[in-house]
Amino acid sequence: MRGLALVILLLMLAGCSAGLPPLPPQTRPDMQSDEAGFWQLAEKAETALRRAPTLIRDPDLNRYVRDVACKVAGPYCPDIRVYLVRAPGLNAGMQANGAMLIQSGLLLRLRDEAQLAAIIGHELGHYVERHLADKAWRARVGSDILAWVTVLGQGVSLREPNAAAALLAELQLRAFSRGQEQAADAFGLQRMAAAGYAPIAAVEIWQSAAVELGDRRASVVNRLLATHPAPAARRDGLLEEIAALPVQPEARSYVRYQAALAPHRAAFLADEVRLRLPTETLRLFQQLEEQHGLDADLAFYRGEVHRLRGWQDDQHLALRSYAEALRLPQSPAAAHRSIGLISRAQGDWQRARAAFVRYLISEPDAPDAAMVRAYIAGMTGS
Amino acid sequence: MRVWLLVLSVAVILAGCGRIQPVEREQVVIGQGLSVQGSRVWNQFPTGTLGADAAWTQDGLPLDHVLFIAGRPDGEPLFERSRSRRSLQFRSNMTATEIAELWGTELALGERQQIEVGAPEPKVFAGHSGFHFGYSYATEAGLVFDGSATGAVVAGRLYLIAFSGTRAHHYPAHWPAAQHLIRSAQVLVDR
Amino acid sequence: MRRRCHFVWLLLWAALATGCAGDAARLGAHLHVSEGPPRIALMPLDIGLSRVSAGGFHQPVASWTEAAEQHLVRALRQVARERGLILNQAEPALWQEPAAHQSRLLQGAIQQAILLHHFGDDRNRLPAKNGHLGWSMGASGRDLRGVLAADYALFIHLRDSYSSTGRRVLSVVSTVLVGLPLPGGQQVGIATLVDLRTGQVVWARALDRATGDLRDPKSALETARALLKELPQ
Numbered sequence: 001m002r003g004l005a006l007v008i009l010l011l012m013l014a015g016c017s018a019g020l021p022p023l024p025p026q027t028r029p030d031m032q033s034d035e036a037g038f039w040q041l042a043e044k045a046e047t048a049l050r051r052a053p054t055l056i057r058d059p060d061l062n063r064y065v066r067d068v069a070c071k072v073a074g075p076y077c078p079d080i081r082v083y084l085v086r087a088p089g090l091n092a093g094m095q096a097n098g099a100m101l102i103q104s105g106l107l108l109r110l111r112d113e114a115q116l117a118a119i120i121g122h123e124l125g126h127y128v129e130r131h132l133a134d135k136a137w138r139a140r141v142g143s144d145i146l147a148w149v150t151v152l153g154q155g156v157s158l159r160e161p162n163a164a165a166a167l168l169a170e171l172q173l174r175a176f177s178r179g180q181e182q183a184a185d186a187f188g189l190q191r192m193a194a195a196g197y198a199p200i201a202a203v204e205i206w207q208s209a210a211v212e213l214g215d216r217r218a219s220v221v222n223r224l225l226a227t228h229p230a231p232a233a234r235r236d237g238l239l240e241e242i243a244a245l246p247v248q249p250e251a252r253s254y255v256r257y258q259a260a261l262a263p264h265r266a267a268f269l270a271d272e273v274r275l276r277l278p279t280e281t282l283r284l285f286q287q288l289e290e291q292h293g294l295d296a297d298l299a300f301y302r303g304e305v306h307r308l309r310g311w312q313d314d315q316h317l318a319l320r321s322y323a324e325a326l327r328l329p330q331s332p333a334a335a336h337r338s339i340g341l342i343s344r345a346q347g348d349w350q351r352a353r354a355a356f357v358r359y360l361i362s363e364p365d366a367p368d369a370a371m372v373r374a375y376i377a378g379m380t381g382s
Numbered sequence: 383m384r385v386w387l388l389v390l391s392v393a394v395i396l397a398g399c400g401r402i403q404p405v406e407r408e409q410v411v412i413g414q415g416l417s418v419q420g421s422r423v424w425n426q427f428p429t430g431t432l433g434a435d436a437a438w439t440q441d442g443l444p445l446d447h448v449l450f451i452a453g454r455p456d457g458e459p460l461f462e463r464s465r466s467r468r469s470l471q472f473r474s475n476m477t478a479t480e481i482a483e484l485w486g487t488e489l490a491l492g493e494r495q496q497i498e499v500g501a502p503e504p505k506v507f508a509g510h511s512g513f514h515f516g517y518s519y520a521t522e523a524g525l526v527f528d529g530s531a532t533g534a535v536v537a538g539r540l541y542l543i544a545f546s547g548t549r550a551h552h553y554p555a556h557w558p559a560a561q562h563l564i565r566s567a568q569v570l571v572d573r
Numbered sequence: 574m575r576r577r578c579h580f581v582w583l584l585l586w587a588a589l590a591t592g593c594a595g596d597a598a599r600l601g602a603h604l605h606v607s608e609g610p611p612r613i614a615l616m617p618l619d620i621g622l623s624r625v626s627a628g629g630f631h632q633p634v635a636s637w638t639e640a641a642e643q644h645l646v647r648a649l650r651q652v653a654r655e656r657g658l659i660l661n662q663a664e665p666a667l668w669q670e671p672a673a674h675q676s677r678l679l680q681g682a683i684q685q686a687i688l689l690h691h692f693g694d695d696r697n698r699l700p701a702k703n704g705h706l707g708w709s710m711g712a713s714g715r716d717l718r719g720v721l722a723a724d725y726a727l728f729i730h731l732r733d734s735y736s737s738t739g740r741r742v743l744s745v746v747s748t749v750l751v752g753l754p755l756p757g758g759q760q761v762g763i764a765t766l767v768d769l770r771t772g773q774v775v776w777a778r779a780l781d782r783a784t785g786d787l788r789d790p791k792s793a794l795e796t797a798r799a800l801l802k803e804l805p806q
Contacts, residue, residue: 031635031636031639032636034632034634036635036636037623037632037633037634037635037638038633039635040633040635040638040639041621041633047668048523048524048674051524051668051669051671051674051675052520052524053495053496053520053524053526054495054496054520054524086495086496087495088490136630136632139630140626140628140630140632142628143626143627143628143629143630144626144627144628144630144739145628146628147627147628147629147743148627148743151743151746151747151750151751152746152750154750154751274483274486274487274490274497275487275490275491276467276469276470276487278469308469308483309469310469310473337479341477341479341480344475344477345475366501367500367501368479368501368502368503370503370504371477371478371479371501371502371503371504371513372479374504374511375477400696401695401696401697401698402690402696402697402698402699402700403700404700404701405701422701423700423701424701425699425700425701425702439699440701441683441686441699441707441708442685442686442689442690442699443686443689443690444682444683444685444686444689445682445683445686445708521682523678523681523682524674524678525675525678525679525681525682526675548679548682549675550675550676550679550710550711550712550713551679551709551710551711551712551713551714551772552711554711554712555709555711
């Protein structure tokens with residue numbers, strides 16, 4: 001009975017939060033508050049982040065993202081700092097104190113400025129609505145109740161409810177986290193629309209993510225355990241919010257966004273290839289091709305994904321991609337080297353030698369020139 | 383985060399899988415017949431640490447380590463943790479370029495950041511024509527490491543010695559000792 | 574995202590021999606300087622104070638940490654003065670330099686290595702070191718010498734936690750019902766002294782105790798004494 005009472009107590013917690021009102025612009029939490037503790041940690045982490053080797057320091061790209069952030073943040077512009085971090089994958093994050101992290105893998109996936117505005121608006125929502133402090137409060141109260149359940153349960157020999165209570169507390173925390181994501185989505189939509197960006201851009205991000213990650217139908221268990229809503233649920237939630245918006249602005253700024261990204265795009269593509277998640281990466285590249293058309297870099301890196309996967313058909317598909325890359329302007333010389341590697345593996349030494357020679361001709365100062373010459377020398381006969 | 387690997391390996395050591403052993407200045411054979419001799423005493427982590435065939439250090443896990451891949455056959459991954467992923471298998475017909483690419487992926491999966499893998503160059507290893515490439519990465523905290531891998535494919539098996547250490551001190555400080563190991567390497571194919 | 578670094582430290586504390594209040598190691602009993610008293614630069618402190626909730630959640634407390642930084646700096650300087658040493662705070666702006674920031678990260682990694690391989694479990698000792706405190710930050714330590722105008726640099730990493738009322742009440746209940754009190758606040762940390770001529774770590778001390786306080790100046794002085802115990806002179 002007592003165990004049951006505690007489980008009911010946990011259930012009652014479901015509707016609770018720390019009840020913090022939205023943070024007004026240019027406001028710091030009270031120094032005596034719990035929230036101030038998280039701010040202080042975040043400030044120390046931010047000091048280190050500023051010197052981090054992974055920080056993308058290109059002043060043009062940083063200025064561009066900062067300008068978009070300011071437009072979206074409006075009165076909160078002085079409160080947030082955006083840090084661009086070199087790492088593959090779709091990820092962004094907000095620290096308690098307004099330090100926003102955007103991974104290069106996310107920049108690669110976004111189509112235009114409106115999508116960037118959607119991400120910034122979403123992350124800003126976490127900051128203004130003080131989600132981190134709220135979630136920490138929930139985690140703490142949940143763990144306190146659990147500790148009481150455990151101690152009292154031991155004393156009165158009520159062991160079984162403990163495991164159930166632990167699971168319940170964890171599931172609640174994750175549901176809470178999903179609720180925060182949805183709240184941040186709604187906040188972001190308001191902000192991006194106010195800044196004049198087409199709100200549908202927010203929906204597209206989750207549509208693309210759903211395609212990239214595959215249409216695996218999430219099991220009930222997975223959905224309960226997720227800390228983020230499933231992309232499809234997220235898309236539906238956003239569509240409802242958009243329908244309720246008073247205005248439907250249309251700005252996208254495709255060209256400006258892609259121009260800011262251009263100097264880094266090849267490096268970001270290479271980062272994705274290195275992870276060797278061929279199925280997801282090929283889906284991503286397919287989407288990029290549909291959005292922007294095929295360019296030499298994209299064709300080359302698609303070939304690289306096939307070459308590194310090395311399934312039945314992949315050598316053929318890779319060679320076809322390299323051929324496409326070489327027909328396009330500004331094709332990377334490395335395509336010749338990759339053709340050489342595949343041909344060598346296939347035992348087609350003549351073709352391999354020819355490709356390696358072409359690589360050395362188009363890239364005479366290649367740092368691996370001596371190695372490639374050794375490959376050529378190692379293939380004697382035909 | 384590079385730290386993931388560190389945490390995991392710290393956990394492995396703490397889990398009581400054995401103790402750190404000295405490696406004296408004499409010939410030792412690792413895995414499938416890779417023989418080396420140190421110019422100084424090294425510390426050897428318990429088997430399985432960092433997933434290589436052997437892992438040695440001068441100053442400890444957070445600062446420097448030598449990893450040995452000693453006779454990896456076709457179809458097996460460089461590191462034990464990658465066993466379930468087919469695209470991470472070593473292939474006997476791989477070139478140095480492809481081995482360096484594989485190394486880059488392993489670093490990325492080890493939660494390292496800002497990974498740079500240099501161009502491979504031809505280099506004689508254990509009397510066989512092999513390769514050498516440099517690499518660098520940062521831990522999640524942002525500490526920068528330099529590294530260098532030297533190896534060769536002998537009779538279809540990969541033999542490789544990789545040394546990593548902090549750029550600020552441990553790589554330059556222990557590189558001569560690591561280089562001595564690499565120069566002393568012999569592959570005992572006909573045992 | 575990106576909060577996992579602290580996990581390494583937690584594991585290292587777990588690895589430390591439990592129950593002991595502190596562990597020190599040094600290369601010699603004396604500091605060597607050509608003339609005058611040894612000048613030590615106190616590096617920006619890496620400290621954090623937190624409150625442990627009933628369930629064991631560590632809630633960082635900003636006001637405690639801020640006050641503790643001031644108390645501890647004052648207390649460390651007093652203890653140094655009593656020992657005839659000159660301890661001056663290094664300019665925090667120093668860390669704006671990427672090279673200096675790398676030195677700080679490097680020393681942090683060295684402290685982790687010392688905790689794991691020197692003060693830690695026997696099985697994790699590095700046999701080639703023969704029990705000697707043999708760690709160095711090399712040139713990156715020597716580079717600090719000119720910047721700091723000091724002979725030695727003192728690096729301190731400290732985490733200090735205190736039981737909340739809820740934790741104390743639950744501990745009493747647990748003692749009554751189960752016979753086991755819950756662990757309360759802990760003071761864990763490591764201090765290292767680096768000779769800036771060589772980059773060598775000449776002294777290290779690890780703290781791991783259920784006592785100690787940094788929230789007021791008087792208790793901070795006790796912690797400073799515990800931390801600098803057996804510091805060479």
